Amino acid sequence: MEQGLAALGIDVRSIVFQLINFAILFWILQRFAFRPLLKILKDRQEKISESLQMASEVSKSKEEAKRQQKLVVLKARQEAEKIVQQATLQSKTIIADAEAKAVSQVQKMKDAAQQEIQRDVIAAQSGLRQQAIGLVLQATKKVIGEKLVADHDEEFITKALDEAI
Numbered sequence: 001m002e003q004g005l006a007a008l009g010i011d012v013r014s015i016v017f018q019l020i021n022f023a024i025l026f027w028i029l030q031r032f033a034f035r036p037l038l039k040i041l042k043d044r045q046e047k048i049s050e051s052l053q054m055a056s057e058v059s060k061s062k063e064e065a066k067r068q069q070k071l072v073v074l075k076a077r078q079e080a081e082k083i084v085q086q087a088t089l090q091s092k093t094i095i096a097d098a099e100a101k102a103v104s105q106v107q108k109m110k111d112a113a114q115q116e117i118q119r120d121v122i123a124a125q126s127g128l129r130q131q132a133i134g135l136v137l138q139a140t141k142k143v144i145g146e147k148l149v150a151d152h153d154e155e156f157i158t159k160a161l162d163e164a165i
Helices: 002-007 012-144 150-164
Strands: none
Touching (some): 012 150
């Protein structure tokens, strides 16, 4: 067999020597190159995996923060609407109170004016009555030519005026 291989230009000793060299080289590379390279690749893979996990967590945190932000904005809007409603209600109450006070004051002023007018009318009527009595006395004096008794005259004229009015 060696001759057949030799005819093909293959040296068996050279092949055995190359196989031994290859096995030694493979062992050296395995021991000093492949293991450290595989360790570096494994460490790199772990770092990438951790980075992806952290990125996923950051993304989740970001989404949670957005959700919280939306909740806070919604809550703030609801509180703002509640405040506006309360302010509107308070303003309506204040306006109603002011209107009620104004109506009350107007009524008081109206009542006071009516009382004043009533007093003025009574005073004017009293003054007119006194003037009428005086005029009637003067007219009676001129017609009769003499003065009647003052107390009796005044009673008589007052009675006549009361009947006329």
